[in-house]
Amino acid sequence: MNSAPSPREIFLAFARIGVTSFGGGLVAYLRDVLVTDKKWMDEEEFLGALEIGQTLPGLNSVNVAIIAGRKLAGPAGAIAAATGLILPGVILLLILGVLYQRFRHNPDVAAALAGVAAAAVGLLLQVTLKIGAKQFLNPRDLAFIVLTFVLVVFFRASLPAVLFLVAPFAIILCRPRKTTPSP
């Protein structure tokens, strides 16, 4: 890194992702801009930021933007990065929302939107199956997947209940063993 970029430059770089990242996959876009294009982070720093972003609550992409922005220009950089990433999509969503509000009773629009929604569920199912491929094939993990699903869908368990009652068990079962040598 030669000279630290200004919050304005950071905002513009992230806004470019915010404008172009149709269809998701933001982490790949972030890597392209931060590591390859602008060289604001090296590969290892990026993976470190991603690790924090995935472990902590919040969206991975926004968390990575916060960490990268902070590293580049402190609090102003973090704000610039996150707003750059979020704002363009929100503006487009607002336009779509106004159009939706206006035309949702039109039968043509309603049918098209039903098709889009049906496709979106298919996308979420694919992402879930892909991310969980390893877990679905492991009996103990599969038991926790089914338990969580059944509790939420059939017993209407709240998210806090699942996270504070089920997750600790799952974590305890994966607890570090003394016998395992650390790498």
Add this chain to the structure above:
Amino acid sequence: MSDLVRILNVFCLLSLLAVGGGSAVLPEMERETVADHKWVTGEQFATIYSLGQMAPGPNMSMVALIGWQAAGTAGLLVALVAFYLPSSFLTYGASYVWDHFRGNPWRTAVQAGMAPVTIGLMLAGVHAVGKTAWINPEHSLRFNTTATLIGLAVTGILFAKRINPALLMLIGGAVGWFLLRGN
């Protein structure tokens, strides 16, 4: 006024509970915003979700449209800030002390234990949106069968081929307009 406070409460909580990315909070978000507070109908929730998946940027900016439906422009701003700020603050602070936890064996345990719970929550998210978009009791059997087939086709295509999901959702909209009209 009190609606804004409720929006603030709901989305702050979702922000801090959004472990493993955004999709894991979908079932809780659907319950809070549709059943509990009735800010949107199930159908609006499914549509807003799918618009959010199509728009560029982080996929959970859909909260802006829910806030907008609930309480206009102020609701939009409160929902956005409440959903993104708490987790971002946490990440900002944690990124200072993170290296301290590097190589801590419990971190791996948390990640391994949380994975199946996150997958279970995402699957419950498929149900939360799918019960409107795929198997809606208010629609005819033919409508639901067609919608489910559109969604499953998207799942299959995404497994077979690297293709931008936003494009597939547009195609889903076109197919929906063609097949779901007047059903």
